[in-house]
Amino acid sequence: DTEVTQTPKHLVMGMTNKKSLKCEQHMGHRAMYWYKQKAKKPPELMFVYSYEKLSINESVPSRFSPECPNSSLLNLHLHALQPEDSALYLCASSRTGVNTEAFFGQGTRLTVV
Amino acid sequence: QQQVKQSPQSLIVQKGGISIINCAYENTAFDYFPWYQQFPGKGPALLIAIRPDVSEKKEGRFTISFNKSAKQFSLHIMDSQPGDSATYFCAASNVARAAGNKLTFGGGTRVLVKP
Numbered sequence: 001d002t003e004v005t006q007t008p009k010h011l012v013m014g015m016t017n018k019k020s021l022k023c024e025q026h027m028g029h030r031a032m033y034w035y036k037q038k039a040k041k042p043p044e045l046m047f048v049y050s051y052e053k054l055s056i057n058e059s060v061p062s063r064f065s066p067e068c069p070n071s072s073l074l075n076l077h078l079h080a081l082q083p084e085d086s087a088l089y090l091c092a093s094s095r096t097g098v099n100t101e102a103f104f105g106q107g108t109r110l111t112v113v
Numbered sequence: 114q115q116q117v118k119q120s121p122q123s124l125i126v127q128k129g130g131i132s133i134i135n136c137a138y139e140n141t142a143f144d145y146f147p148w149y150q151q152f153p154g155k156g157p158a159l160l161i162a163i164r165p166d167v168s169e170k171k172e173g174r175f176t177i178s179f180n181k182s183a184k185q186f187s188l189h190i191m192d193s194q195p196g197d198s199a200t201y202f203c204a205a206s207n208v209a210r211a212a213g214n215k216l217t218f219g220g221g222t223r224v225l226v227k228p
Contacts, residue, residue: 004156031214033214040221041220041221042202042218042219042220042221043157043202043216043218044218045215045216045217048215056215090156090157092156094214100145100206100214101147101159101162101214102147102159102214102216103159104149104156104157104158105156106154106155106156107154107155107156109154
């Protein structure tokens with residue numbers, strides 16, 4: 001199983017809503033990531049979790065709040081987003097160490113209205 | 114600061130032709146260089162990756178060439194097929210760190226293979 005599963009696939013939310021994106025993998029990977037991708041742009045790293053601990057926060061606004069409840073799950077909690085936050089949010093996972101092929105999920109297409 | 118520069122931005126190639134995409138990096142600490150393929154509405158999928166101790170790696174129709182002294186690497190897609198039409202991203206990271214694989218992506222190349 002080399003799959004990273006993200007839910008929901010699409011999400012429309014208002015600027016005052018609170019919502020969560022979910023990501024799950026069962027490959028035994030101990031590193032998990034959130035990336036943001038705008039149209040026709042490359043993915044941009046937001047957060048890295050290593051062994052369920054937040055190890056990298058790329059200066060992401062606090063309206064994005066990540067959570068790693070266990071080694072298989074990664075959540076991204078959203079609150080008071082802006083229309084410019086509309087993007088494809090990608091989750092990825094990898095082993096740690098030198099053999100670190102990153103597997104990406106299909107993404108959640110987020111629209112903030 | 115764009116640490117990985119990718120060119121061209123777009124590419125049109127005839128079926129059976131060769132697609133060539135180039136990337137240059139600045140950070141000499143990078144030690145892992147993957148290429149990803151992304152179809153519209155999908156997440157990126159790893160195509161092939163190389164480490165700086167190897168100058169070339171081939172997997173099927175896909176070949177990475179790596180020039181450590183010039184800090185450049187490239188992807189060659191041989192015998193291009195319409196199904197190869199996608200956006201290709203080069204990336205780089207320093208995987209020696211225990212925190213994981215922090216990928217820095219190039220700007221992407223949209224490849225269109227004409228039948």
